[in-house]
Amino acid sequence: MEEKNNFLKNYKFPIILLIAIIIGSIAGLILGERATVVKPLGDIFINLMFTAVVPLVFVTISSAVGNMLNMNRLGRILGTMLLVFFVTGGIASIIIICVVKIFPPAEGVSIALQMGEELQQISLGEQIVKAVTVSDFNELLSKNNMLPLIVFSILFGFCVATVNDPEKRVAKFLNAIGDVMMKLISIIMLYAPIGLGAYFAALIGEFGPQLLGSYLKAMVIYYPVCFLYFFIFFAIYAYVAGGKQGVKRMFKYIAPPAITSFATGSSIATIPVNLTAAKNIGVPKDIREIVLPIGATMHMDGTCLSSILKISFLFGIFGQDFSGIGTYLTAILISVLGGVVMSGVPGGGLIGEMLIVNLYGFPPEAFPVIATIGFLVDPPATMINSSGDTIASMLIARFIEGKDWMEKTLKKEAAEDLKSEN
Template sequence: MKEKSNFLKNYKFPIILLFSIILGSIIGLIMGEKATVIKPFGDIFINLMFTAVVPLVFVTIASAVGNMLNMNRLGKILGTMLLVFFITGAIASTLIIIVVKIFPPAEGVNLALEMGEEIQKISLGEQIVKAVTVSDFNELLSKNNMLPLIIFAILFGFCVATVKDPEKRIAKLLDALGEVMMRLINIIMLYAPIGLGAYFAALIGEFGPQLLGSYLKAMVIYYPLCFLYLFIFFPIYSYVAGGKQGVKRMLKYIAPPAITSFATGSSIATIPVNLTAAQNIGVPKDIREIVLPIGATMHMDGTCLSSILKISFLFGIFGQDFSGIGTYLTAILISVLGGVVMSGVPGGGLIGEMLIVNLYGFPPEAFPVIATIGFLVDPPATMINSSGDTIASMLIARFVEGKDWIEKTLKKENINDE
């Protein structure tokens, strides 16, 4: 009974959102094009979220980076951690790009909505410049330049952490502003069931059930891929980290964090289980106690997988060609850097979906389309995100402590090797 209660508590809001989307879809199927009369209720929700996105992203990212970089004595651990997070995220992103090229998730569906600027038509160099920078400060204040805003916030947070300020006035201000913005998002999210329900009633009423079939196809692609990633790439990473012994110990202890994160839908709630698993595997105490809490909000291989799926899905339903090195590199950059934003926002990473919509020039109507994918893929994505933190801690231990890190830790902490 308690486990059932915890499940409902952890998934209550996503269940409500999915129920509202399903109800809206049913209304759309019944009413047909007449359902567009309730579309303004969905527009209100999207406009509220777009209004809050710029200050939210800036204060949360700047605050998080500033606090993390205060631990200068652990520079080696942190530097290796960021490198491992980026590499595993890039590998996951590349893998899903290959999969969606073979099995396009929205093939044959074309929504009759106006497409914005097509970023893939400019040169690779121009595309990269446009993706990561703007030419004037005031352009950072636009929701259309989310990725440059993230990069600016990271640099600003670094400066906050390194400037001489004994009272940490700026850091405290950012923390306070972050709490205010998160409270604002929570308030806006109270309206999400009505907003998304109304939007899907209009969307399905106008474009029919073909869109629902595309969602099913996306799930058929994503769920098996997550489990293949867990059973194939996690052992590969573990072998790099600790050889055959690393693989053996990973397979022995990874199940509890994987199951817990899948059931709870929360990387934060899985931190205690991850800490125990990492200790049993043999990850040094200081490494696991730094990497796992930070990884719960920054290491997002599952989110990287879902981000590319969402991008490919949008390209498909808007009749765009998801191809070209520039498009792939931009998608990988979005998925890896955007994971930081997606992890800290209530409601299944809605800010991350806005980032995708804005950077690629899709119309606002595309936002609820891929927001639904975020809700549908949340359990396996969280499983990869959270249990992957333990795998990342193993890799970091290998590069910080040397190849015999398992033996040293097991001996030092008197852990049974059987």
């Protein structure tokens, strides 16, 4: 009985979210397009999260950096973070290559291709500028410019840490604002079951028929791969990060970010939920508050999986053989760069798809084909992208703090909470 009570206590909210999404999905299947009438209820939740996430990202990153006494630690966190992002992205790419070789996603598929408009040429220099900067301060206050906001927040936090202020007034202020923002997020999340249920009802009602069309085989391949990657490889990463305790705590707290990201299709909107999950797992405050917002724009294992799927699908549609070391290496490079670099650019997903079409010399009419696949695989891809940020933060904590990082962080934060209560 006690185990049952503990289970319900730990998983009560994820279970409620799942039930709401299942009810919404069933309603969408039964009502069809009529289910879109409840879409405003879902949009309210998404909009609330989006409006809260920009100030949350700014205060969490600038506070984490601003409270650092050792700037070498910041460099180690960022360097380890990039290494983890690239390694996990590469692993995801290799996995999906093996899968599409065994189960070709375009085999037996017939799609009537319509002539598309000429694709725009991609200027690498221009995309790099757009990825890390904006031309006006007010543009930083948009969820569409998350990477420039992150760059600005890191620089701002660096100045907070290095300016001559013995009392750390600005750093303390940022900490206080961060606490207020997390309280706001906890209030918004009370509405999540209604919002996500309505959002999914509208989504299934409007786009459900496409899942049964020409792209069904790609979906049948991709969805199971994502869930297997989630349960198998996330567990492996968590074990590397924290042993059996790491796996246990990961599965205990990863459900809310996984469900939220799957339902909303937005890594950005899931940042607040990820921050809570990482805190509960025991990831140190500065690591989670730096890595998770950056990961929402740059850590995209799900995108790596979907990029290879799209490339293989196009090869099949146009009767080309998806084989050879050169082809595989190019596909891995495109998928990892698309996941880690292009995702930080506004419209980066479409740019990545244009990059695939351009580099492999496919005709312009190939673009809407992979754009459609991109839309249909978005829920599980975002789930892997977003919840994978928490797993990455665990790995980074292991390399930065040592093997007993989890216990140290939990003890430290428990002592701080006790001190604040007194």
